[in-house]
Amino acid sequence: MSVVSWLPRIESEGGPKYLAIADALLADIQSGRLKHGHRLPSQRTLAKELGVDLTTVTRAFNEARRQGLIEANTGKGSFVRARTAEQDGLAPTASPIIDLSMNMPPQPPEARLRERIQSGIANVLSTPHGLMHLHYQESAGAGPDRAAGARWLERRLGSVPVDRVMVVGGAQTALYAILRTLFQPGDALCAPFLTYPGLRAIAEQLKLRLVPVALDAEGLDPAAFEEICQRDKPRALYCVPTIHNPTTATMPLERREEVARIARRYRVSIIEDDAYGALPRAAPAPIASLAPDITWHIATLSKCVTPAMRTAYVVTPGFADTLRLAAEIRAMTFMVPPLMAALASQWILDGTLDATTAAIREESAARQVIARRSLHGLDFLAHPEGHHLWLTLPERWRQADLNIYARQSGLALVPSDAFAAGPGPAAIRVSLGAAPNRSVLERGLELLATVLSHGPSALSSIV
Numbered sequence: 001m002s003v004v005s006w007l008p009r010i011e012s013e014g015g016p017k018y019l020a021i022a023d024a025l026l027a028d029i030q031s032g033r034l035k036h037g038h039r040l041p042s043q044r045t046l047a048k049e050l051g052v053d054l055t056t057v058t059r060a061f062n063e064a065r066r067q068g069l070i071e072a073n074t075g076k077g078s079f080v081r082a083r084t085a086e087q088d089g090l091a092p093t094a095s096p097i098i099d100l101s102m103n104m105p106p107q108p109p110e111a112r113l114r115e116r117i118q119s120g121i122a123n124v125l126s127t128p129h130g131l132m133h134l135h136y137q138e139s140a141g142a143g144p145d146r147a148a149g150a151r152w153l154e155r156r157l158g159s160v161p162v163d164r165v166m167v168v169g170g171a172q173t174a175l176y177a178i179l180r181t182l183f184q185p186g187d188a189l190c191a192p193f194l195t196y197p198g199l200r201a202i203a204e205q206l207k208l209r210l211v212p213v214a215l216d217a218e219g220l221d222p223a224a225f226e227e228i229c230q231r232d233k234p235r236a237l238y239c240v241p242t243i244h245n246p247t248t249a250t251m252p253l254e255r256r257e258e259v260a261r262i263a264r265r266y267r268v269s270i271i272e273d274d275a276y277g278a279l280p281r282a283a284p285a286p287i288a289s290l291a292p293d294i295t296w297h298i299a300t301l302s303k304c305v306t307p308a309m310r311t312a313y314v315v316t317p318g319f320a321d322t323l324r325l326a327a328e329i330r331a332m333t334f335m336v337p338p339l340m341a342a343l344a345s346q347w348i349l350d351g352t353l354d355a356t357t358a359a360i361r362e363e364s365a366a367r368q369v370i371a372r373r374s375l376h377g378l379d380f381l382a383h384p385e386g387h388h389l390w391l392t393l394p395e396r397w398r399q400a401d402l403n404i405y406a407r408q409s410g411l412a413l414v415p416s417d418a419f420a421a422g423p424g425p426a427a428i429r430v431s432l433g434a435a436p437n438r439s440v441l442e443r444g445l446e447l448l449a450t451v452l453s454h455g456p457s458a459l460s461s462i463v
Contacts (some may be wrong), residue, residue, distance in 0.1 A: 002032065002304060003039045003040070003041055003077070004038040004039060004040065004041075004047045005041075006028070006034060006038070006040060006041060006339055007046070007049055007050070008020075008021050008024030008025060008028070008046075008050070008345070009027075009028075009043075010050070012023055014016075014168075016055050016057035016059075016126045016338050017052055017060075018056050018057070018060040018063060018197055018358070019060070019063065019241045020059035020060075020298065021046075021050075021056070021057065021104065022060045022063040022064045022067065022069070023278075025064050026064075026067065026069055026382070027350070029069060029080060031300065032057065032082050032130065033358060034048075035080060035172065036080055036081065036082040037079060037080060038079065038080040038222070038358075038416075039076075039077050039078070039079050040070065040077065040078045041080070041239050041429075042077065043058055043061060043078075043239055044057075047201070049057070049346065051201070052201065053198050053201040053418075054198065054200070054201075054417070054418045055101070055197045055414055055418045058101075058104070058295065058414065058415075058418060059101055059412065061078060062101070062403065062407050062412045063076075063095070063097070063345070063412075065404075065407045066097050066407060068081060069081060070336045071278035072401065072403075073153070075436055078363070081087070084343070086258075087223075095115075095412065097407070097410055097412050097446035098410055098411055098412070098435060098440060098441075098443065098447070099412045099431075099434040099435065099443075100411055100412060100413055100430050100431055100432070100435070100444055100448065101142065101412040101413055101429075101431060101437065102310045102413045102433070102434040103303075103305055103387070103388050103410075103429070103431040103433065103434075104188050104250075104302070104303070104306075104307055104387075104431070104433045104434055105299045105302075105304060105305065105306065105364070105386060105432040105433050106238070106360060106363040106364060106367060106432070106435075107306065107386055107433075107436075108359055108360065108362075108363040109361075109362055110354050110359040110362070110363070111308060111359040111363070112356075112359075113305075113356065114346075115354055116356065118344070118348055120343045120347065120352065121339065121343055123346065124339065124342045124343055124346055125339075129366070132338075132340075133342040134337045134338070134339065135337045135338065136334070136335065136337065136338075136373065137315060137335050137336075137338045137341075138325045138326075139327075139329045139330040139334060139335050140166045140167070140322060140325075140326040140329070141165075141166055141167025141168070141335070141336055141341060142167070142338065142342075142347060143162070144342075145321055145336075145341040145342065145344070145345045146162050146165045147164065147165075148344070148345035148348045148349060149167055149313035149344075149345075149348070149463070150162050150165045150262075151214055151348060151349070152299075152313070152353065153165070153299060153315065153360075155316065156274075156278075156283075156285075156286055156289070156299075157286055157292075157297065158289055159239060160292075160315055161319075162316065162342075163295060163319045163322060164313055164315055164316050164317075164319060164321075164322055164326060165313060165314070165322075165324060166313070166314040166315075166316065166326065166329070167184055167311065167313060167317075167336045167341050167344075168311075168312045168313070168329060168336055168343045169310045169311070169333050169335070169336040169337060170300065170302065170310045170311070170312050171275055171298050171300035171302060171312040172198050172202075173312070173329070173333055174312050174314045175198065175199060175202060175238075175273065175333065176202050176299075176300060176332065177210045177269070177328040177329050177332060177366055178271055178296050178314070178325065178327055178328075179202055179203070179206055179208065179236075179271075179390050179411055180325050180328050180332075181205065181321075181325050181328050182235055182236055182269060182296075183206060183208055183235055183433055184212070185206065185207035185208070185343070186207065186208070186209060187208055187209065187213050187234075187235045188208070188233060189203055189208045189210055189213065189234060189236055189237075189238060190210065190211050190212075190225060190228055190229075190232075190234045190236070190237040190238065190268070191203075191210055191211070191213065191237070191238040191239070191321055191396050191421070192213055192215050192219075192220055192238075192240075192244065192295075193213060193215055193422070194213060194215060194246055194247055194326055194416065194419040194420055194421075194425075195240075195242075195245075195419055195421070195423050196240065196245050196273065196419070197419060199238055199273075201419075209232075210421060211228050211232050212326035212421035212422065213225050213228060213237070215244075215247060215249065216250055217249060217381075218249060218250075218251055218255055219239075219241060219244055219247075219249040219250065219251035219255065219327075220241075220250040220251060220255070220259060220325065221257060222258040222259050222262060224286050224353070225237065225262055226262045226266075227387050228461055229262060229263075229265075229268055229380040230266070231267035233266075234268055234269060235268065235269065236270065236271055237263060237268055237270050237271065238271045238273065238278070239251075239258070239270065239271070239272060240272075240273045240274075240275065241256055241272065241274070241284070241286065241287060242274060242276050242277045242280065242283045242284070242286075243276035243279065243280070243386040245275070245276075245388070245419075245429075246388065246390050246414075246419050246429040247381060247390045248371045248381045248382050248383045248389060248390050249381070250283065250383060250389065251367070252284060252394045253284040253285060254324065255291060256286075256287050257282055257289065258286070260287055260290045260294075260295075260320045260322040260379060263291065263294055264291060264294060264312065265420075266322040269294055269295070269296065270287055270291065270294055271295075271296045271297040271298070272286060272287045272288050272289075272295050272296065272297045273296065273298050274286055274289060274298060274299045275298070275299075275300050276303050276304075276305045276383075276386060277299060277384075278299070278303075278304040278357055279303065279304055279357070279360075279364065279385050279387075280361075280362070280383070281361070281385065284383075292315075292317065292443075293316075293317050294317055295317060295322075296316060296317065297314070297315040298312055298314055299313045299315075300311075300313075301344060302313035302352075303387075304357045304361075305353065305356050305357060305360065305362060305416050309343065309344060310336070310337055311336060311337075311340050311341055311344045313372045323394065324387065331369055333358075333423060361385050364386060364433070365384055365388065365443055366438065367386050367432040367433070367435075367438060368382055368383075368384050368385070368386070368432065370432075370438060370442050371389055371430070371432060371445055372443060374442055374445035374446050374448075375389075375391070375445060375448070375449055378392075378394070378411075378449065378452060379391070379392040380389060380392065380430070387431065387432045387433040388429055388430060388431045388432060389429070389430050390427055390428075390430075391427060391428050391429075391430050391451070392425070392426065392427050392452075393426040393427060393428065396455040396456070397452060398455065402415065402428065402451075402452075403415055405449070405451055406451055409447055409450075409451050410444075410447060411438055411444060411447060411448055411451070413430065413448075414428060414429045414430050414431070415427075415428055416428065416429075430445075430448070440457070
């Protein structure tokens, strides 16, 4: 059957977008708009049409498969399934999926996030000027919040002038605004061959020419970067030097210095996404500390505390760049949520942020130990204090759609295609933070190891 022309109608009430897409799919099946056997558009097509990253649509399709709404036919696409008694409410729902796809920090009891957020917000609002945090504020962030951000960044970047620090509503917002500030449609942007899907989505929306840079075990390859500088004249380089997403590689100091020298030689700006920089107890100096005049540095609380705070700090190359970026932020989102920014500032100043990050770091380290034990004998890369790993698939799985079999077995995964600028390697990113506790994670990882130990032909008859 030919592909049906379908675009989900997503409500704007908040909540995860992948669930909204799955809910829209269910609604359209129930209404008769989609019928049994209809072939859905490809995940890449939907991601482009909806303006979201591929991972979001992949998770939505995985959720739809879990609910029995669609089925995948390798090489042919995804098709609407016939309705069942379970979907009509006449049978129990399926067992929950163990999520190894969402790359978020674990939330252990020791982090005390529920208690700390509740009491922290109450403390912010109880101060003499507490209600000011419910008002509009400057697009670069309120002065005290920018100063607190500079203090938090000081241990990694050294002393940073407050007029180069901005508080932004999340790293994705910061990245979008920086690219809007630096680029015109058609400009070349360098990025690792395997890179953050959110960057790829922004580049596509802004019509940028994404030029992939080769990677090796130590991260971005400087020689490959220089060759691209000579050939393509890129305007900027995007990189994640510490605990790269998805490969987990951390660039050594010498390589960071070489990348900075090349960028300066060819007048290329650097966009340093330091999402995971606060996790390791020790990490090489950020590129922004080596070449502050050409580097846009993004540090977020999403990977070291919780994505719910929607707070990130941007260090610009200079004050004029701060003004340019603030104008973009003003046009896009106007400002960071002031209450969350004030909460982050309070936590920075009273030590709560460090204590929370330390608890998350310890939990991540414990989950990496579980991963090494559960996945023993499999080929994967990991940082001992990170919360994801990069697993190379066994030979028997390299021509099969692991996602289908994993979902049928109760697992949500992210394949390499979500990150690759071309045909991806036979690998998956396995995220360790979304599982609610260690026992659920261990069960999921052992299930993954079991799936990988069997070939697709063996599993097709038993799952």
